[in-house]
Amino acid sequence: MLRNKFSGMGVALVTPFKKNKEVDFEALQRLIDYQLSNGTDYIVALGTTAETPTLKEKEREEIVRRVVKQVDGEIPIIMGVGGNNTAQLVHTLNTFDFTGVSAILSVTPYYNKPTQEGLFQHYRALSEASPLPIILYNVPGRTGVNLLAETTLRIARECKNVIAIKEASGNMEQINRIIADKPEGFSVISGDDSMTLPIIKAGGIGVISVLGNAFPKQFVKVVHSALNGNMKEAEQDAAVFSEMIRLLFVDGNPAGVKCMLYEMGFIENELRLPLVPVSDETAVCIRKEISTVEE
Template sequence: MADINLRGMGVALLTPFNEDDSVDYEALGKLVDYQLQNGTDYLVVLGTTAETPTLTEEEKKQIVNLVVTRVRGRIPIVLGVGGNCTRAIVEQLKANDFEGIDAILSVVPYYNKPSQEGIYQHYRAIAMATRLPIVLYNVPGRTGVNMTAETTLRIAREFKNVIAVKEASGNITQMDDIIKNKPANFNVISGDDGITFPLVTLGAIGVISVIGNAFPREFSRMVRLSLSGDYASARTIHHSFTELFDLLFVDGNPAGVKCMLHMMGFIQNKLRLPLVPTRIGTFEKIRDVLHQLNIKC
């Protein structure tokens, strides 16, 4: 298993679409370049923010190939490989070519609502099916079930290729429990932009960010300042984004960040059903905040 450094700001890369609903590969390439040029530490491909459930298998392959080719090993790439059928994930891990991929991000099974023992057995099967580093992803607001600190720590202690958890439970006490009791080779990554600053002060190593799609330079700087202990400077940047954090998700993800990037001239304001763009009121509020931040749109 190769070493991978996920300290800092990873960006959960979105998928741009054309007006005809096709993937806008040209815009995606430009977005990857924008991340490379502005301090992003690693990219997460085919996660929730990428609207992955709406993509075909061929589109997923083309997206991965484009990102791997564009990045050329300059920063790590983490690939979303998850689902609610353990057997299917294991078969995918054994059969697919992961050339250019440095780690996988695998979400807690959704819809099935497994028990804690079921979650453990799910990740046990995944860990034994691959030599790639694995990042767990706990997001109970989407999956319908919370992976407890006890289960997370059990997995972390038993499987050396499970290297981190992206924690998006919103439960600071739970996250702090994991940070306090984790093994040395395991880390906690924020799964929520709005709590990244306080979570880093508790010992998290960074964030897998949505807002970083639009503001990689500024948000990665906030993360680095936090990690270096310059909390006063980091707090100032954190507070400058407070209103945008709320607007990002009020109409669902990635509607908010796609609206921002559309205003900044990167992409069409297009999502695939069942997701739709932000409401006009949210659109206008985002535009006003971007103007306050002196962002041209």
């Protein structure tokens, strides 16, 4: 079933840049190899963590092409196709070559601040245009609008190729409502590393993780333990990462995880404006936390 295809730990892949701010495709290859060899269940390309708003259209196409080629069907690939111009997204869904991609992740329209009816109509239009299953993405802290449980459930019931939601509202009451009333075949995925275990406890199927970029093997173990009912073991293993997860976001995402990956030797510590690297103070804390995990 499609709903099981994206259970476990997916990774919201970063886009590595060279010092001249060009996409570092060699580093991207290293990151993908690292995910494939450490048990990651699926990869999300061109999500928020990928700094997608700063990528040119040709760069996006090349990133997806290379991810698809390297993964070579070993694990599913989700592609971010989100924005605040519905007509433009419909055009992309009608024209993009999605060969090798398993599903679309589409964030709620940001800045425009649509009503709940506007959100429903937006996703219905995407649903009608999409050749692939769609995963909703609710992250009101970034978009300025919250996709309410009632609207999520309406979309899930009326748009049959909408198969899941990545929930990053931080509102467990809302998330519990979705899980309790969702139609068969619709799933809830955590969009916050820190909320992974509470959401799995409530009936979610896993997480789309930022931390997994740096520590896929360890966080896969946490997620799989929880999904297999070994919650005590999952909580013990997750406790190691509580401070690490806080540091991921203290200076914004993906600045935190890019610092981690730089310290681990995978990428340059480069972001595109308006994002900048973490502060020196945060970098020192991240370095310290990495040493505790690796020991």
